Amino acid sequence: MEERLQQHLRLIFIPFSCGLFAVATALPIWAAPPRITSINFPSRIETQATAYGEINYQDPDQDVSYAHIDVADGRYYRLTAEAPTMTSSQGQMYFRLNCTPYAQQLTLAITLFDLAGERSAPVEFTFTCGQPPLYDFDTEQAQTLPVSQKIPLNVFILDDGETALAEGATLREDALLDTPRAEVLQMVRENILPKLTGIWDQCAVGFELADVWVVRPEEVQVAGGNLADRLFQREDSSAVIHHGLEAGNLLRQATSTLLQAAQNQEPRSAQALNVLIVGARVLTMWEGRLTDIEGFSGSGWPNYTLVRWGTILEDVTPKQMISTLAHEIGHTLGLPHPDEEGPSDAVLDPVNLMKGSGVTPQPRVHILPSQCRMTERALTEIQVRAAATSSAAPINPPVTQSGTAAVHWLSLCPENLCSGKVSLSVETEGFPDLQSFSFALFEYSADGEHFVEIGVDRTYQDGFSALWDTTKLPSGTYTLRATVIDGRGVRTSVLAKVRVRNG
Ligand SMILES: [Zn+2]
Structure with a gap:
């Protein structure tokens, strides 16, 4: 249920001091955002090969501090890129990137940030590593x-x-x-x-x-x-x-x-x-x-x-x-x-x-x-x-009725004291359509407000039931809730307060 993340690269460079001298003779222009005028990078590189790129930009107040590279498209890992070295002279930055070991098309977007926190508009560039297959997306x-x-x-x-x-x-x-x-x-x-x-x-x-x-x-x-x-x-x-x-x-x-x-x-x-x-x-x-x-x-x-x-x-x-x-x-x-x-x-x-x-x-x-x-x-x-949720009645009373439909506990913990694995079950009456579609949702709550799912039973023929494993729960009082919903959207819940004690 999980996917891998493409990483950002954050490239940092220090402006040459000659740039600062140049600024000293000019009127300061406050909070002027940098602007990228062009990015030069090869359009095709072999897999795993390294290539150098050049960012050309304008920045009236000369305080660009780093470039941020976002992955706009493709799968690009921090691990496949060496920490890139960047140098700058006025209006130019250089970067180095490694292609991935597999063929793909990559689109990266570069944004320049300055010391005042201003940033340029992002500019994208696209290149391929090796010969990528058809582009299905x-x-x-x-x-x-x-x-x-x-x-x-x-x-x-x-x-x-x-x-x-x-x-x-x-x-x-x-x-x-x-x-x-x-x-x-x-x-x-x-x-x-x-x-x-x-x-x-x-x-x-x-x-x-x-x-x-x-x-x-x-x-x-x-x-x-x-x-x-x-x-x-x-x-x-x-x-x-x-x-x-x-x-x-x-x-x-x-x-x-x-x-x-x-x-x-x-x-x-x-x-x-x-x-x-x-x-x-x-x-x-x-x-x-x-x-x-x-x-x-x-x-x-x-x-x-x-x-x-x-x-x-x-x-x-x-x-x-x-x-x-x-x-x-x-x-x-x-x-x-x-x-x-x-x-x-x-x-x-x-x-x-x-x-x-x-x-x-x-x-x-x-x-x-x-x-x-x-x-x-x-x-x-x-x-x-x-x-069912949107038309739900509040669930405070122990049994809520929806028309004539009702849910009752059939089996619960003996004397309402639960330990180990507990078999919970409910019986239903008056639901108009359990046949075409229905299920029961069993939940527990430690505070009576936030409920955690225990299980869902979708077969009504043998009654609705679920197995509640209490072994990892701290001792204390819990609220149990069973909610049954049928094919017409009729929804009814039943609550019970129980104590859990293990060991
Ligand atoms: Zn998955």
């Missing part, structure tokens, strides 16, 4: 197929202090969700969404925007504190997400809170998939090791997809990031990696969207009809769940 985007279902997306940009996408957001006192600056909203609506649809139209699925928000993670309460403290850990000077079960639970709790706030502002959010974006400089660790995981997702309810956005530039949308987002949404819709449980024809497809980490230099784009069929159930379930 563009071909796929060019083929527009009819769409029969549009899924709304909630896009939450987490202001982790690292992502420039959160810069310039409009602060709203007391509100959990801030408004991003107009350019970011425009990028998501006019660039990301159409390109996601450009991939998913292979399954007749398209995407539309519920809304884009900037979120301050320190304001989002989760079990044990706030999201910033619980999700981001410091390793040296970097923020790190320890990818795993705990991060997944935190993200689901946070998403649940954000979704509630989003619904209050935009009712369509109730039917949306949730996309969380963090800056690419937030690192990921897996089992204690640093990884380049580019995104991951959880398909429980509420679902979430988290991606690390690998560029600071709103007018550059890396194809790799679109591909990763489309891939993670694929997981949310129930698609596995082909080499795990996927259909066999997808295993042979070199640029299949659902291929696992770091296997192809090209962005993955293909979705096969066999895979589209695998998403049908999830698409129906999302619609029904969303419809």
Whole structure:
């Protein structure tokens, strides 16, 4: 469920002192942004070969301090580039890059920053390493197929202090969700969404925007504190997400809170998939090791997809990031990696969207009809769940009734004292349509507010049940919740308070 990240290169150079003397004789021009006039770099290099490039620029106040290179397209690793040496004379910088060991087309974008924090407009340059194969991303985007279902997306940009996408957001006192600056909203609506649809139209699925928000993670309460403290850990000077079960639970709790706030502002959010974006400089660790995981997702309810956005530039949308987002949404819709449980024809497809980490230099784009069929159930379930959520009654009373439908506990912990693995089950009455479609969602909560999924049972014939493993939970009081939803969208929950004690 994870993708590898392309890294930024940050090239630093020191201006020659002769440039400073030249400035001393001229009138100072404050806060003048630099402007790149041209980039010279060979258009074709052999794989693994090194080439030198030249940036020509103008900067009236002569205070350019470094160049930032974003990966606009292609798979480019920090590891494959030596720390480039840069020198400068007035209006010129030089850089050195290594091509990757595999053939691909790369587009990099250079931005110059000056000492006053001003930056130039980004300028892209494209080159190929070796002889890349056919370029499927563009071909796929060019083929527009009819769409029969549009899924709304909630896009939450987490202001982790690292992502420039959160810069310039409009602060709203007391509100959990801030408004991003107009350019970011425009990028998501006019660039990301159409390109996601450009991939998913292979399954007749398209995407539309519920809304884009900037979120301050320190304001989002989760079990044990706030999201910033619980999700981001410091390793040296970097923020790190320890990818795993705990991060997944935190993200689901946070998403649940954000979704509630989003619904209050935009009712369509109730039917949306949730996309969380963090800056690419937030690192990921897996089992204690640093990884380049580019995104991951959880398909429980509420679902979430988290991606690390690998560029600071709103007018550059890396194809790799679109591909990763489309891939993670694929997981949310129930698609596995082909080499795990996927259909066999997808295993042979070199640029299949659902291929696992770091296997192809090209962005993955293909979705096969066999895979589209695998998403049908999830698409129906999302619609029904969303419809049920949006009309949900508050769940405070022990049994909530929806018409004549009711849910009762059948088996719970003896004397409400739970230990080890506990079999939970419920019985239902009065649901109009369990036959065509139904499921039960079992959850627990330590604080009565944030629920963690225990399991989903989709077969009603033998009653709905789930196995709750309490062995790793601290002793204490917990709230259990079982929610049943049927084919007509009738939704009813039952709660129970239990105590957990192990050992
Ligand atoms: Zn994956």
